[in-house]
Each structure stands twice: as structure tokens, then as C-alpha cells.
Amino acid sequence: MILSLPVADLLILALSLQGFILSGILLYSARKIKSNRWISLLILCISLEAVTPYILQIAYSHSFTAISYILFPVNLALGPLIYFYTRSLIFGDEGLPNKTYLYFLPLLIGLKHQLIWLFYTSGLLAIPFIQGLYFKTAVQNLLFAYSNRFIFLSMASMLIYMVISYRMIAQTTVDKDAPIAKIEDIKWLKKMLQLLFALLVLWVLTIIVKTIFNTSWEHSILFIPAIAFVHWLGFKAYARQAHMVPAEVEIYNKPAANISYFSTTELAEYSTLIYKLMNEERLYLDPLLKLDDIAAKLRLPVKHVSHLLNQHVGKNFNDFINSYRVDEAKLKLADPSLNHxxxxAIAYDCGFNSLPTFQRCFKQFTGLTPSQYQNTLKLSVNQSKQ
Known part of the structure; x- marks a missing residue:
């Protein structure tokens, strides 16, 4: 069945209105379910992108051009919102990176109308240098000519964030004690990203169709399924969470997943390599050794090496390195030729950069101070001679 354009427009407007309402409901529910604020903003942005052409058309037809200074493209927010929703759902608010607002700075690229308004209202165009720059052909084309470059940049951003989010989900194992709604939401995330990828492909196809055939109905082709999708997205999330008791809500907001950056084969390979660095290259003897140095040797990101040590070796970086240094010190303390x-001196020779740290670590791993350990060895030797 082929929808006429007016019917399609009416459908988009109706669905967008419902999208705004649904976004508000989810934002309100974010008081309890923290991750909902990200999915709420995602629905809001898609609904806003769907309805913006109609708002501008009505505004221009009534000579209300000031509306263009308020509205601006939010395409570049879609990727970060998907990413933050994924991180927040899996790891809770603790998993969100610092200064999240930096991820949304690319939105400034879409502020062309606002920049034009600023030039004309601030008096900047009275300055000869700015006037000459403003009226250059390249600047005029950038500000006024239609270009697909912004759209392609938005697509690339969305694709990159979706791939990162998908990998994050694929590497996640969910705690069995997590609420059923949390477990279902994390499983559902993967399906959500698959559908978003299908929408991204549809977005590319509409651009191709518009470029080749110079059509005017590609907006409807893209945004009817897009708005339908975000309705499904929001209602499914809200329905799963609606019947949770306060205790489940509290657990839901906490990190309920462990993430593994390695396959079984990679895990065995990198575990072998990290032990080789210690046993053969004896990196622990370097008092300035840092996690970054081991990561560089393994050609892995620092967080992957940290994960390898914490989750699979069972020690954090400091304990892992210091355990080797203490073992080295035990050998030296037991060597009669080094009694002088x-x-x-032995502590510094084993990689420790301070005597108090050495004494603390030695007692942590052996239960004895270095002096007590030495005395125990001497006593054992004397008893064996008798």
C-alpha cells in the first residue's frame, strides 16, 4: 500500500507528538531508573528530527523565521546517547565517563542559523576583517548551501558509537542475581542496536534515492519506521520496569555485569605473555614500572591489561608486581653471599623505591618482616648444623 504524502506527514506528526510524551514519561521514570534518561533523550532527538521540517515550514509560511534560531540538527547526539544508554544500563552511573558533555560538542557544527543570526545582530559584520571573511565564497557555501557532509558525519558518528556499544554488550556477562528486568534489558540492547543499524542503512538509502531521483518523500520513508521504532523502544523499556519493587530498582541501578575483553584463546595467550614479561624479562626490577609499560609491551589498551590482572590473574597491578619483587627479595635474603x-639495599635492588613500602609488602605476602624472615633463615641453618 502506498501512502500519499499528506497522510504520511500526518502520521509522522502524530507519532512525533506521542514520542515527546513518551520521552517525558521515561525522563520522569529516570528518578528511579537512572539509565532511562538516556533513552528518553534518544526518543526526544529522533522525534524532534522527524518534526523539525514541518515546524520550519509552518514558521516560514507565517514569516516567523526566528524559529530557525531555536531549532538545530541533533543528529550528532544520537551516537553518544546510544553509547551512554548502553554504559549506564550495564555498568550503572559509575560506568559513565567523566565530562560526558564533551561527547556532545560536535552538535555545535549544526548551529549554522544561530551563527548567521549572531553575525547580523551583534554588529560583528561591521568589522572589516570579519565582513571580508563572512562574504568569502567558501564561508557562504558552508553557511547557506545544502550539503550531505553533515549528514554523512552524523551517520559515521552513529555507526562508530553503535559498534562500540555492540562490542560492549557482546563482552558482557550478567550476574545471575540481577533483576529479571535488568537481564532482559541487556539482552534486548543487542536487538535494539541491530534495528538501529537497519535504520542507519535505510537512512543511507534515502540519501541515495534523493540524490539520484530528486524526490521529496524520503523524509517519510525514513521517519515513519524510525518513530515507530522509538515507540517500541520506549514502551518495551517502560513496561519491563513498571512492576519492579523498590529493592529491585536499587539493584537495577547498580553495576550488574562483568565484562571480558578477551576470548578464551586470547586470555590464555595474554596470560602467558604477561607471566613471560615477569619471569624472563623481569620487568618488576624497574622501580618506575607502570601499568602503561606492560600495556605497551603487550600492545593492548591499559584498561584491558588492568582487567586481565584483576579478573583473571586475581591481583591488581601493584600486588602483582610487588609479589614478584618480594619473591626476589626472599631469594636475596636467603643468599649467604649477600649478607653484607x-x-x-636489597629492597632497592628488587625494584622497590622505598624501604617502608618494601617492609609493608614483604609482611603482606609472607606474614613476616624482612628482619624476622632473615632471623628465621639463620635459625633454620643453625638447627640444621646441630
């Missing part, structure tokens, strides 16, 4: 060395 002080405990401090």
Missing part, C-alpha cells in the same frame, strides 16, 4: 648488603 643491608635490607634497604
Amino acid at each position: 648488603f643491608t635490607i634497604a
Whole structure:
């Protein structure tokens, strides 16, 4: 069945209105379910993008051009919102990066109308240098000519964030004690991203169709399924969470997943390599050794190496390195040929950069101070001689 354009427009406007209402409901529910604020903003942005051409058309037909200074494209917000929803759902608010607003700075690229308004109302165009710059052909084309470059940039941003989010979900194992709604939402995230990818493909196809055939109905082809999708997105999320009791809500908002950056084969490979760096290259003897140095040796991101140590080796970086240094110190303290060395000299020779740190770590791993350990060895030797 082929919808006539007016019917399609009416459908988009009706669905967009419902999208705004649904976004408000989810934003209100974010008081309890923290991750809902991101999905609420995602629905709001898609609904706003769908309805903006109609708002501008009505505004221009009534000579109300000031509306163009308020509205601006929010395409570049879609990717970060998908990413933050994924992180917030899986890891809770603790999993969100610092200064999240930096991820939305690319939105400034879409503020062309606002920039034009600023030039004309601030008196900047009276300055000869700015006037000459403003009326350059390249600047005029950038500000006034239609270009697909902004759209392609939005698509690329969305695709990159979707791939990162999809990998995050694929590498996640959910705690069995997590609420059923949380488990279902994390499973559902993968399906959501698959549908978003289908919408992205449809977006590319509408651009191609518009370029080749110079049509005017590609907006309807894209946004009718897009708005239908976000309705499904919001209602499914809200329905799953509506019947949770306060105790489940509290657990839902906490990190309820562990993430693994390695396959089983990679895990065995990198575990072997990290032990090789310690046993053969003896990196632990370097008192300035940092996690970054091991990551560089393994050619892995720092957070992957940290995860490898914490989740699979069972020690954090400091404990892992210091355990090797203490083992080295035990060998030196037991070597009679090194009796003329002080405990401090042995500590520094084993990679420790301070005597108090050495003494604390030595007792942590052996239950004895270095002096007690030495005395125990001497006593054992004397008893064996008798």
C-alpha cells in the first residue's frame, strides 16, 4: 500500500507528538531508573528530527523565521546517547565517563542559523576583517548551501558509537542475581542496536534515492519506521520496569555485569605473555614500572591489561608486581653471599623505591618482616648444623 504524502506527514506528526510524551514519561521514570534518561533523550532527538521540517515550514509560511534560531540538527547526539544508554544500563552511573558533555560538542557544527543570526545582530559584520571573511565564497557555501557532509558525519558518528556499544554488550556477562528486568534489558540492547543499524542503512538509502531521483518523500520513508521504532523502544523499556519493587530498582541501578575483553584463546595467550614479561624479562626490577609499560609491551589498551590482572590473574597491578619483587627479595635474603648488603639495599635492588613500602609488602605476602624472615633463615641453618 502506498501512502500519499499528506497522510504520511500526518502520521509522522502524530507519532512525533506521542514520542515527546513518551520521552517525558521515561525522563520522569529516570528518578528511579537512572539509565532511562538516556533513552528518553534518544526518543526526544529522533522525534524532534522527524518534526523539525514541518515546524520550519509552518514558521516560514507565517514569516516567523526566528524559529530557525531555536531549532538545530541533533543528529550528532544520537551516537553518544546510544553509547551512554548502553554504559549506564550495564555498568550503572559509575560506568559513565567523566565530562560526558564533551561527547556532545560536535552538535555545535549544526548551529549554522544561530551563527548567521549572531553575525547580523551583534554588529560583528561591521568589522572589516570579519565582513571580508563572512562574504568569502567558501564561508557562504558552508553557511547557506545544502550539503550531505553533515549528514554523512552524523551517520559515521552513529555507526562508530553503535559498534562500540555492540562490542560492549557482546563482552558482557550478567550476574545471575540481577533483576529479571535488568537481564532482559541487556539482552534486548543487542536487538535494539541491530534495528538501529537497519535504520542507519535505510537512512543511507534515502540519501541515495534523493540524490539520484530528486524526490521529496524520503523524509517519510525514513521517519515513519524510525518513530515507530522509538515507540517500541520506549514502551518495551517502560513496561519491563513498571512492576519492579523498590529493592529491585536499587539493584537495577547498580553495576550488574562483568565484562571480558578477551576470548578464551586470547586470555590464555595474554596470560602467558604477561607471566613471560615477569619471569624472563623481569620487568618488576624497574622501580618506575607502570601499568602503561606492560600495556605497551603487550600492545593492548591499559584498561584491558588492568582487567586481565584483576579478573583473571586475581591481583591488581601493584600486588602483582610487588609479589614478584618480594619473591626476589626472599631469594636475596636467603643468599649467604649477600649478607653484607643491608635490607634497604636489597629492597632497592628488587625494584622497590622505598624501604617502608618494601617492609609493608614483604609482611603482606609472607606474614613476616624482612628482619624476622632473615632471623628465621639463620635459625633454620643453625638447627640444621646441630
